[in-house]
Amino acid sequence: xxxxxxxxxxxxxxxxxxxxxxxxxxxxxxxxxxxxxxxxxxxxxxxxxxxxxxxxxxxxxxxxxxxxxxxxxxxxxxxxxxxxxxxxxxxxxxxxxxxxxxxxxxxxxxxxxxxxxxxxxxxxxxxxxxxxxxxxxxxxxxxxxxxxxxxxxxxxxxxxxxxxxxxxxxxxxxxxxxx
Amino acid sequence: xxxxxxxxxxxxxxxxxxxxxxxxxxxxxxxxxxxxxxxxxxxxxxxxxxxxxxxxxxxxxxxxxxxxxxxxxxxxxxxxxxxxxxxxxxxxxxxxxxxxxxxxxxxxxxxxxxxxxxxxxxxxxxxxxxxxxxxxxxxxxxxxxxxxxxxxxxxxxxxxxxxxxxxxxxxxxxxxxxxxxxxxxxxxxxxxxxxxxxxxxxxxxxxxxxxxxxxxxxxxxxxxxxxxxxxxxxxxxxxxxxxxxxxxxxxxxxxxxxxxxxxxxxxxxxxxxxxxxxxxxxxxxxxxxxxxxxxxxxxxxxxxxxxxxxxxxxxxxxxxxxxxxxxxxxxxxxxxxxxxxxxxxxxxxxxxxxxxxxxxxxxxxxxxxxxxxxxxxxxxxxxxxxxxxxxxxxxxxxxxxxxxxxxxxxxxxxxxxxxxxxxxxxxxxxxxxxxxxxxxxxxxxxxxxxxxxxxxxxxxxxxxxxxxxx
Numbered sequence: 001x002x003x004x005x006x007x008x009x010x011x012x013x014x015x016x017x018x019x020x021x022x023x024x025x026x027x028x029x030x031x032x033x034x035x036x037x038x039x040x041x042x043x044x045x046x047x048x049x050x051x052x053x054x055x056x057x058x059x060x061x062x063x064x065x066x067x068x069x070x071x072x073x074x075x076x077x078x079x080x081x082x083x084x085x086x087x088x089x090x091x092x093x094x095x096x097x098x099x100x101x102x103x104x105x106x107x108x109x110x111x112x113x114x115x116x117x118x119x120x121x122x123x124x125x126x127x128x129x130x131x132x133x134x135x136x137x138x139x140x141x142x143x144x145x146x147x148x149x150x151x152x153x154x155x156x157x158x159x160x161x162x163x164x165x166x167x168x169x170x171x172x173x174x175x176x177x178x179x
Numbered sequence: 180x181x182x183x184x185x186x187x188x189x190x191x192x193x194x195x196x197x198x199x200x201x202x203x204x205x206x207x208x209x210x211x212x213x214x215x216x217x218x219x220x221x222x223x224x225x226x227x228x229x230x231x232x233x234x235x236x237x238x239x240x241x242x243x244x245x246x247x248x249x250x251x252x253x254x255x256x257x258x259x260x261x262x263x264x265x266x267x268x269x270x271x272x273x274x275x276x277x278x279x280x281x282x283x284x285x286x287x288x289x290x291x292x293x294x295x296x297x298x299x300x301x302x303x304x305x306x307x308x309x310x311x312x313x314x315x316x317x318x319x320x321x322x323x324x325x326x327x328x329x330x331x332x333x334x335x336x337x338x339x340x341x342x343x344x345x346x347x348x349x350x351x352x353x354x355x356x357x358x359x360x361x362x363x364x365x366x367x368x369x370x371x372x373x374x375x376x377x378x379x380x381x382x383x384x385x386x387x388x389x390x391x392x393x394x395x396x397x398x399x400x401x402x403x404x405x406x407x408x409x410x411x412x413x414x415x416x417x418x419x420x421x422x423x424x425x426x427x428x429x430x431x432x433x434x435x436x437x438x439x440x441x442x443x444x445x446x447x448x449x450x451x452x453x454x455x456x457x458x459x460x461x462x463x464x465x466x467x468x469x470x471x472x473x474x475x476x477x478x479x480x481x482x483x484x485x486x487x488x489x490x491x492x493x494x495x496x497x498x499x500x501x502x503x504x505x506x507x508x509x510x511x512x513x514x515x516x517x518x519x520x521x522x523x524x525x526x527x528x529x530x531x532x533x534x535x536x537x538x539x540x541x542x543x544x545x546x547x548x549x550x551x552x553x554x555x556x557x558x559x560x561x562x563x564x565x566x567x568x569x570x571x572x573x574x575x576x577x578x579x580x581x582x583x584x585x586x587x588x589x590x591x592x593x594x595x596x597x598x599x600x601x602x603x604x605x606x607x608x609x610x611x612x613x614x615x616x617x618x619x620x621x622x623x624x625x626x627x628x629x630x631x632x633x634x635x636x637x638x639x640x641x642x643x644x645x646x647x648x649x
Contacts, residue, residue: 016643017643017644017645017646018646018647021646024408036407036408036409037407037408038405038406038407038408039406039408039411040214040218040383040406040635040638041214041379041411041635041636041638041639041644042411042412042414042415042635042639043408043411043644043646044645044646045646046408046411046412047408047409047411047412049408050408050409052408052409052412055412055413055416057413057416057417057420058416058420061417061420061424065424072360075340076351079340079348079351080348080351080352083346083348084346084347084348095352098351098352099351099352101354101357101360101361101431101435101438102351102356102357102360104427104431105357105360105361105363105364105428105431106360106364108364108368108424108427108428108431109364109367109368111420111424112367112368112371112372112421112424112425113371115417115420115421115424116371116375116417116421118417119375119413119414119416119417120402122413123407123409123410123413123414125402125403125404125410126402126403127402127403128398128399128402128403129403130403130405132405133405138405139386139387140386141386141405141406142218142379142382142383142385142386142387142404142406143214143215143218143383143386143387144213144214144215144218144638
């Protein structure tokens with residue numbers, strides 16, 4: 001689905017994380033909302049600088065863990081008490097202490113799946129194509145350069161004005177990101 | 180989420196400590212590196228460096244050993260487990276020894292990647308990828324043994340709870356069943372943890388690969404990673420949560436492995452201190468294996484500025500500490516057998532030290548308790564060669580420990596009429612050394628085709644990676 005804008009947006013390149021964070025903060029203060037930054041490693045505080053504060057991921061992982069425990073315990077209860085009860089010397093069917101290890105392992109397994117697949121889903125990955133890859137120098141985002149983007153769909157985005165704004169932040173280069 | 184993530188090193192992590200001599204520490208990364216040079220140095224090993232003759236020789240030997248394993252497995256499937264030395268009363272022999280040995284080795288990888296992450300130990304950064312790979316390959320080797328030990332491995336899926344026409348369920352009250360779940364979960368979570376750590380590095384390789392097939396291959400596995408700040412934030416959150424999950428997991432796995440023994444009534448096995456004793460032993464064996472592998476690799480690929488003396492020294496310290504815990508457990512075993520007042524328990528200890536397998540017990544003491552005492556000396560901890568030799572002692576010692584626990588406890592049953600002796604056959608040895616071949620084969624492929632050091636985490640170690648607040 002392609003929005004009706006000429007380009008995807010603008011991309012400004014910086015060569016150290018401190019100038020990127022400063023630029024991101026100024027961009028946000030100028031009222032831009034659809035901004036993102038691209039870095040070769042996680043930069044502390046960058047997510048706040050682009051105005052991104054919260055992730056639901058921990059709750060998803062907690063839900064996964066609880067689901068795993070309930071699944072594990074429920075399965076063992078069903079198998080041992082309801083579906084195939086075996087009376088061995090009158091020992092209780094609901095021998096729950098023996099079921100803790102498997103319930104625990106399944107809780108970890110489900111929580112780990114929730115962490116990985118939840119993270120990928122929230123990040124909309126895998127996404128083999130993205131417009132920023134069209135910018136030649138963007139390959140350096142996985143090496144040693146730092147990028148800041150403003151999307152054309154941002155309500156405040158005006159192609160020339162935004163470009164001038166970004167250039168005023170003293171980046172190495174500002175590029176158009178074609179679709 | 181705490182925004183001050185432990186993945187990021189302490190502000191002072193890279194500067195040498197105060198110049199007071201004693202507190203001064205070797206840095207975790209050599210001087211003179213930039214984001215670009217780190218990227219180039221590690222990715223070049225994978226992308227452009229010509230495969231060395233040494234790699235081919237090493238891979239060839241490992242591959243030949245793996246072929247020997249396949250031969251041993253093939254003959255096993257034709258003839259059955261009778262080709263092994265297992266007998267009555269020693270029904271658990273090489274299979275369980277090797278299973279426990281391998282799975283213990285794997286634990287250091289998880290410890291380095293998860294527990295040291297939570298403890299904010301930035302020195303883990305250059306060895307975690309490597310150690311995680313070691314975990315995966317060790318678990319793969321470990322899994323083979325119980326699988327083959329069931330006798331008819333093509334029915335191994337009976338261990339899983341699945342709806343079947345026989346209307347049967349596995350025995351969920353059995354520690355062997357717990358093992359199935361623990362090891363399967365451990366293998367899965369280790370694989371996910373390792374892969375997700377690799378994703379940003381796959382993106383680096385994708386952007387730096389010269390030929391199109393490699394670009395496509397690395398691009399495929401990079402999932403389209405582009406280093407977005409939002410992605411990094413969720414990524415770090417996920418990674419930290421996974422570390423938090425992997426930590427209790429790794430402790431639970433070896434606890435459950437020890438339950439295989441501790442919940443039985445065999446003298447020498449039926450003790451409550453088995454879980455912590457086994458976990459400490461696993462970490463001990465695992466660090467020995469990390470050193471065994473890291474010392475030659477660092478030399479072969481000239482990675483002395485990434486895997487520094489400080490890494491080797493720290494690993495030596497962890498080995499010394501866990502070795503002392505294991506030593507304490509050995510002492511407690513002796514005490515326990517005496518204090519139990521039980522004739523069978525007392526006999527087991529006596530038999531270990533002075534019975535027909537006496538030499539395995541004393542060799543074990545030499546390897547696991549005496550040899551590592553050299554690690555008290557800084558000179559030893561900072562000499563790669565001596566460290567390597569000590570690590571080899573521990574590798575052997577930890578294998579012997581399982582031999583002593585399993586074979587020596589089993590071969591004297593309660594009734595003297597059911598006493599027996601055990602000796603492994605050549606098939607036992609071929610399978611065991613064969614799995615070492617499998618392990619090394621996978622490891623050789625790993626260091627050739629994947630970045631053995633986490634590139635993006637190494638970048639965060641540089642002082643330039645810190646944001647200067649005004």
